[in-house]
Amino acid sequence: MNNRIEIPLSKNKIYLLLLGVIIFLIGGFWMFIEPENAGRFYNPMLKRFLYLNSETIQIIGIVGIVFFGAAGIYGIRKLFDKKAGLIIDKNGITDNSNATSIGLIEWNDILRIRTKEVMSTKFLLIDIENPEKYIKKAKNGIQAKLMKVNLNMYETPLSITSNTLKYDFGELEELIKTELKRNKNVG
Numbered sequence: 001m002n003n004r005i006e007i008p009l010s011k012n013k014i015y016l017l018l019l020g021v022i023i024f025l026i027g028g029f030w031m032f033i034e035p036e037n038a039g040r041f042y043n044p045m046l047k048r049f050l051y052l053n054s055e056t057i058q059i060i061g062i063v064g065i066v067f068f069g070a071a072g073i074y075g076i077r078k079l080f081d082k083k084a085g086l087i088i089d090k091n092g093i094t095d096n097s098n099a100t101s102i103g104l105i106e107w108n109d110i111l112r113i114r115t116k117e118v119m120s121t122k123f124l125l126i127d128i129e130n131p132e133k134y135i136k137k138a139k140n141g142i143q144a145k146l147m148k149v150n151l152n153m154y155e156t157p158l159s160i161t162s163n164t165l166k167y168d169f170g171e172l173e174e175l176i177k178t179e180l181k182r183n184k185n186v187g
Contacts, residue, residue: 005175009085009097010166014078017163021072024064031061074099078164085165086172088179093126097164100146102137105158107183109133113176116154122169123161124176131157 030037035057043050052060087094092110095101111127128134135157138144147157160176162169 003089005088005179006084007086007088007165007167007172009078009081009083009164011079013164013166014075018072018075018079021068021075024068025072028061028064028068031057032065033061035061086160086167088176090183092183093160093176093179095158095160097160097162100143100150100157100159102134102139102143102147102158105134107180110180110184113173113180115173116159121161121163123159124173125154125156126158126160127156128158134158 035054042048081096083096084094085097087096092104092106094104096103105126105128109128109130111129114125114127116123116125131151135144135147135151138147150159151157160172162172165172
């Protein structure tokens with residue numbers, strides 16, 4: 001393959017993700033500020049209301065604020081990111097689509113591509129020969145920890161989603177699998 005395929009980040013999808021972050025941040029602040037009002041919720045599996053104490057609700061609120069605050073900062077950074085979300089060329093897949101993106105994933109390191117769906121979000125899992133090689137490429141400790149969590153949960157530290165890309169997931173899956181077959185062990 002002499003062609004280089006560049007898939008841009010979708011600013012519209014990032015705006016929608018940021019809108020969701022804002023809603024969850026508001027919920028986190030509400031839980032922190034008014035825990036007595038947030039402590040009562042309906043559990044549809046048990047078909048009854050449950051009550052949590054104020055301290056537990058405040059802790060949940062703080063965790064939500066921290067998590068969604070970090071997600072918001074990441075989303076804002078992605079909004080102004082000028083790099084392509086994904087580049088596919090003769091060297092491999094250069095990923096810039098999510099928080100665990102580490103750059104180039106070489107074709108010859110890839111064993112296979114799997115699809116996983118979690119809570120209606122589909123993503124591609126990239127099984128590789130040496131996961132530690134890619135975890136060492138992490139830009140910081142948080143990214144390395146996220147990659148290790150992925151490794152423990154999915155047996156690979158690498159995943160790609162189309163959530164921030166201007167590309168349909170099914171087409172992305174087909175494209176990457178086709179290019180893997182074309183480029184594996186070439187060169």
